[in-house]
Amino acid sequence: MTTISPTRVSMYDFLYHDTQPMLSLLADAAQLSLPQARLAMDASLQAIVSALLAYQQRHQGQAISKKLFGRSAVKELRQYNSMNFATISATLYHRHDAADAIFNDSARVIKASDHIAAQMSATTQQAQILLTSLCVIVLRELAILAEYSQLDSDEINKWFALQPQFLSAARFGTDSALSSEAEKENSDGINDTTAEPVSEHSDIDSEDTTERRLLNTEQLSSTPPIFDIHWYELTGFKPENYEPTQDMQLATGNYLKAIGRSPDNLPQGRHNDMLVFAEMPAIALPHQRWLLQLAKISDIYLSRNRLRLNSEPANPPKPPLVSLGLIGGNSDNTPATTSEKPIEYEASTPLWKNPVILIIILVVGVLGALATFKYQSQQLDNALIANQESFDKGTTEDHHQQDVAIVRVDDADTSTDGDADASNKAE
Template identity: 60%
Template sequence: MTTISPTRVSMYDFLYQDTQPMISLLADTAKLSLPQVQLALGSSLQAIVTALLAYQELNQGSVVSKKLFSRSAVKELRKYNSMNFATIDATLYYRNDVIETVFGNSARITEASEYIATQIQATTSQVQTLLACLCIIVLRELAILVDYSKLDNEEVEKWFDLQPQFLSKQRFAVSLPDDSTALVTDLATTPPVFDPYWYKLMNFEPKLGTQTQDMQQATPNYLKAIGRVGDTSPEGQHDDMLVFAQMPAIALPHQRWLLQLAKICDIYLSRKRLRITSEPLEAPTRPLVSLGFMDTNKDNTPTTTSEKPIEYDKPRPLWKDPALVLTILVIAVLGALALLKYQIKQSNSVVPTTEAVLEQKASEQRVQQDVAIVKIDEENSATNGH
């Protein structure tokens, strides 16, 4: 059984780790020092995520998908596959329109910028530039995750509903249990503790305690539901089944789309797509989900996306395609037979041709001899006549 950290579906955790590679570029854009941006990053993302939650609560998931994730500014920014001056120029071009849409009004933007500026000893203008740039980048990253995970409007709605528990005081207050070794790597860059001030500024009331942990993840019913067999299968057959690891103060329903989203987030973070570099010649491949069974036992239950870690599509070697190999063999055998038949036909046609030539030469020789005999007889007759 393979576990994945619940924080992979946390917008705040994901974005904090995702934006780390571009801190120096943000510092240059906002005319801030690296320590200032590092300190401001957590608060800025908290403000943006809270603003998005308030927007979703007011407009629902369908509007979030259509009005935010499908904006022309987001589509334009998705053309870039790395961070550089060209990317940041596009970000700066659309920043004001996007941040005003997300935050609702300019007064909130100003108040948020002033609040962060006092924390890092910077000007409000500098922080507002940073906040606006991050706002459009956040929309771009979340839109990519929704696209790659193929989330519909209802699933986007549920994903947003899960977010407040990742911002709760209880989540940051508890320590990891002794048996949570698998989570240590995932939580190595845990973001700063969430500041409830942002709830007040955005007029957002979190709904906590509504999610329940699905404890069927180790039961035959759950295994059956996700395309696995029951506990009676041989030991070791389920080692690669993907499930969420237990995490204090976090409860997640185990829908397969949520596990798929978590794995795609994990792959996306491993690529470090926001690192500062020149634009690649070819865009990275999209993460795709394999629907094959992980174990060797035969089971008639349907395969699902949560059954196997997400892999990239790889071309199948030609020599592993039985149909192609059989076709090549048939063509080779038929070609050999045709060549053999042609050679036999050629060898048979040589003999009669040679015999015909010899017969023709013999006939010509007999004709020449007859002519010579006739001439001799004519000369003898003339002599005798005299």
Template identity: 80%
Template sequence: MTTISPTRVSMYDFLYHDTKPMLSLLADASQLSLPQARLAMDASLQAILSALLAYQQQHQGQVLSKRLFGRAAVKELRQYNSMNFATMKATLYHRHDAADAVFSDNARVIKASDHIAEKIGATTQQVQILLTSLCVIVLRELAILAEYSQLDNDERNKWFAMQPQFLSAARFSTDEVQAVPAETENIDNEPDTLTERSDNSVDSAAELTLLNTEQLSSTPPPFDTYWYELTGFKPENYEPVQDMQLATGNYLKAIGRSPDNLQQGRHNDMLVFTEMHAVVLPHQRWLLQLAKISDIYLSRNRLRVNSEPANPPKPPLVSLGLIGGNQDNTPTTTSEKPIEYEKSTPLWKNPVILIIILVIGVLGALAALKYQSQKSDGLILATEEVLEQDAIEERQQQDVAIVMVDDEDSDTAVVAE
């Protein structure tokens, strides 16, 4: 079986790794040093994610999808496939609108900027530029991930409900001792400690202390619960996710967790979640699909600074062999086969639809014939009435002739009918 880290469905972990290549652009836009920008990005991601969790807790997935993921700013940003000055220009243009929508109040944006600025030794205006710019990028990236994974509103609600366990202190207390190896296996071009230290040269020893092993490792820094207080998110309202479906043998076979499915195909690459301290995930198809697409998306490193490609990259494709059971035709490269879904019955093969169309057609034809028949009968009757009226008038008409005679012949006028 092929194992995948549970953090592949963690929004915090996904955004932390996904936005790493944007560090230099955001630092330049906000006029911050690279160490300051790195710390500001980490804190900003925590604030934005907490605000999104609070928004979803209040409005649920359907409203979140329409009002946040479906915003015009997100649609415009999705036209770009690399980060460059053109992409940043569009990001800066929409940043205020996106931030106000995520935090539901501009006062919260300012308060969050003040809190971060105080920690990194920068101005509120500098941090606010970085924070609001990240709001647009975060909405764009989560919208793309949700669409590529084809999550419906109920699945999006469940996805959001899983996030607090990835932010818990218990999870990070273990990660600080031993990082998850799966985090570094599938991310290309990940800079190591020495490389990033050489690239991110600083002017003083004070700035150098801002960088520590947490910022340079593959594990994001521990989550600050202060953001829950600022955004009004209540993690206790979320019930823990239980993996109750694993108790049935049929479900184990359906997702490939049964030993009976281990050697059926040419490849033993069934996808399952690995164990992780303080994190419990159900092994459901949509969640495994989300995890694999997230893994592929991160491996592409799409937010690196680069010119816009001539042809946009294709959406990640996941083989059903990874999720739903090994078959003899399992592809050698498991990410090359598109997701397959049960095809709906064509309309011309559906007997109910055909009967309805036939009845409507027959009734329409009968109505048309009746209308034409009534129209013809009415025209004939009208013609007959006109002819009969003309005949009556003709019979009643009298011919009158007036003859004038000379007074000598007669003193009267003769009238002949």
């Protein structure tokens, strides 16, 4: 079996890894240092994901597919396949429209920007530029992921319903929670120290300490920071207890069958090539085909690192393809369960045995024969009429010729008669 991390279907984890290569571009656009931009990106992603979950609660998956993923800004941005100045310029042009659509209110965008700016010691305007720019990028990336995975409205709703468990504190573990609390205490201590009057050297030391804190290895690790539930209150999202139910009929045939097999007979057939979700604390995912396909496409998409700084490629990359055998194939000789049996389709009927085809041919033949017979009849009638008219015309001409008398006079008779007349006159 081939295991895949459950976080591949987590929007928060996917966006965290996907947007890392464009850190420098966003920092330049918002005029922030790289450590500040990293903190602002983490907080902005949390705010955007929370706002998307709240949007789904209000409008459901069909509205997400049409009104968010189908926006003109997303379509325009999808024409770019790399991050560069042209891409970031288009992002900055559409950022306000996308942010207002996600947060459903421009006032919430300002409140979120204020909260983010307070965390990284920056202005609200700087935080707002980065937050709103990320809104466009997030919509673009999620729209591509949903399209490549061929998710319909119902599957989008199920996908969003799985997200709160990836944002819960239990998912990150106690160690991360303790380190976060310690980091917060250090941050409070630094803020308290800098609040008192200090010299220039103290200010420089404080800034260096802050930079080192912002560049903490934990902030740049593969695991995203702990989700701040403050964003639930700001965006109006109400987390519900969602217990994913396993489709036992589907799971029995494709996944549960491999449980209990020894390493000796496991490689038999294609069980070792089957794609399943790995175990993860506090995460429960149903082994459904569309979810596994989404996870695999997400994994392929992240491996391409498409948001790295680069010039636009001459040929756009092809959409990732996932083999159906990888997510549900089974070719060994073990008995198949009901869910494993392939759908048996009836053999196609030959054309000469198909009654519909025969009826069509018969109707066409009869109509053709009738048309031919009618055409021949019309030709024969026309020929008879033409012959009758010709006969009548010939009869009329003969009648006129019989009424005309033709008299022929010989030349000798004419001359004799002339001489006789002359001699009579002389006498």
